[in-house]
Amino acid sequence: MIRFMTAGESHGKALVTIIDNFPSGLKIDEDFINEKLALRQSGYGRGARQKIETDKIEFISGVRGGLTTGSPISFFIKNKDYENWLERMDVYKPVPEDSKIHIPRPGHADFAGSIKYNLDDIRNVLERSSARETASRVAVGAICEILLREFGIEFSSAVLSIGGDIAEADFNLFDEKILNNIKNSDLRIPFPVKERGIKSLIDELKKEGDSAGGVIIVQVKNAPIGLGSFTQWDEKLDAHIAMSMMSIQAIKSVEIGAGVKSGYMRGSDFQDSIYINSGKKYYRKTDNAGGIEGGMSNGEIISVKCAMKPIPTLMKPYLDTVDLRTGEQEKAFLERSDVCAVPAASVVCEAALAYSICLFFLKKFGGDSIVEIIRNYEGYNKQVYS
Numbered sequence: 189m190i191r192f193m194t195a196g197e198s199h200g201k202a203l204v205t206i207i208d209n210f211p212s213g214l215k216i217d218e219d220f221i222n223e224k225l226a227l228r229q230s231g232y233g234r235g236a237r238q239k240i241e242t243d244k245i246e247f248i249s250g251v252r253g254g255l256t257t258g259s260p261i262s263f264f265i266k267n268k269d270y271e272n273w274l275e276r277m278d279v280y281k282p283v284p285e286d287s288k289i290h291i292p293r294p295g296h297a298d299f300a301g302s303i304k305y306n307l308d309d310i311r312n313v314l315e316r317s318s319a320r321e322t323a324s325r326v327a328v329g330a331i332c333e334i335l336l337r338e339f340g341i342e343f344s345s346a347v348l349s350i351g352g353d354i355a356e357a358d359f360n361l362f363d364e365k366i367l368n369n370i371k372n373s374d375l376r377i378p379f380p381v382k383e384r385g386i387k388s389l390i391d392e393l394k395k396e397g398d399s400a401g402g403v404i405i406v407q408v409k410n411a412p413i414g415l416g417s418f419t420q421w422d423e424k425l426d427a428h429i430a431m432s433m434m435s436i437q438a439i440k441s442v443e444i445g446a447g448v449k450s451g452y453m454r455g456s457d458f459q460d461s462i463y464i465n466s467g468k469k470y471y472r473k474t475d476n477a478g479g480i481e482g483g484m485s486n487g488e489i490i491s492v493k494c495a496m497k498p499i500p501t502l503m504k505p506y507l508d509t510v511d512l513r514t515g516e517q518e519k520a521f522l523e524r525s526d527v528c529a530v531p532a533a534s535v536v537c538e539a540a541l542a543y544s545i546c547l548f549f550l551k552k553f554g555g556d557s558i559v560e561i562i563r564n565y566e567g568y569n570k571q572v573y574s
């Protein structure tokens with residue numbers, strides 16, 4: 189079954205990724221992958237780092253003549269900033285004592301990570317736990333999207349809210365007007381009227397050395413009926429989606445469909461009644477289940493919402509913490525960071541959803557080549573719709 193692993197430090201040489209068991213015969217659209225990487229780097233509220241990097245995928249293996257070969261796909265994405273970190277990030281040179289960090293920033297992996305791995309320099313934790321790693325995941329998601337596009341499966345993502353304002357979420361992200369609004373917004377929000385207010389909030393937080401989180405929505409349409417299974421806990425599609433999303437840095441909650449709101453609804457209001465049209469296509473008039481029932485896709489739009497907490501690196505010493513070396517009470521140290529990375533995280537969430545859907549798509553229709561997958565997919569559709 190398809191799987192992937194990533195490696196690399198934020199200010200190390202590069203991010204490295206391996207995707208295993210990916211089928212052969214898929215035409216790789218490198219421009220599409222690089223566009224997604226650029227989109228992840230964009231967004232109002234990002235820090236100085238994104239001016240240094242221009243993320244581009246460089247394949248090492250598993251792609252030949254523009255097509256996947258079935259062998260492990262590996263690629264790297266360079267960290268241009270490495271040049272500025274040679275002293276501190278060299279593989280062999282001893283780390284200068286005065287550059288070592290002993291004060292964990294609350295909210296980061298710093299505290300538990302350095303205690304768990306017995307490290308005398310928190311940088312060993314923060315370099316790897318950095319959200320820089322999400323560039324790898326966006327590339328993996330883009331490769332999955334390229335495969336799923338062959339079957340008419342499409343993804344869309346947007347930012348619903350930044351810094352606390354509550355937005356309604358019951359809409360179709362594939363609506364042309366909404367898609368256009370998202371594309372034209374450097375916050376990736378579907379409601380242009382909110383743009384100015386959110387930007388001033390980000391500017392204000394920047395001045396105050398503070399940060400903001402937000403809420404993201406991701407949807408996928410045309411996923412066939414029956415991805416995932418009710419038969420075993422770890423075969424459930426929604427369970428896997430939740431894992432994919434929660435594994436993204438700073439994501440604190442995942443909701444499918446009506447999510448938390450479903451707990452406040454009556455059964456007669458929540459359930460999505462089933463209809464059929466003349467072409468034997470099933471449809472629903474509501475999508476409170478978010479396209480997943482019993483751990484399986486039901487053919488409707490799969491809709492996922494995620495909350496991202498505010499970035500925990502703050503530019504003013506607001507947060508109390510402890511120096512792990514001396515045991516003295518301290519203020520959290522200041523390190524270059526973003527004020528808000530919610531627009532970027534929406535691109536990452538889309539990629540994470542693409543990976544989950546691709547994994548379950550290949551479990552259902554899997555084969556070693558695209559040709560074999562198309563055969564299986566068409567056979568299933570014939571069984572369902574004729």
Ligand code: EPS
Pocket residue numbers: 198235236237238241269317318319320321322323501523524525526
């Ligand atoms: C990050 C801190 C910032 C972000 C980084 C994540 O990097 P730096 O410490 O170099 O200023 O820009 O994200 C990325 C580099 C990226 O490509 O998304 C952190 O501490 O997690």
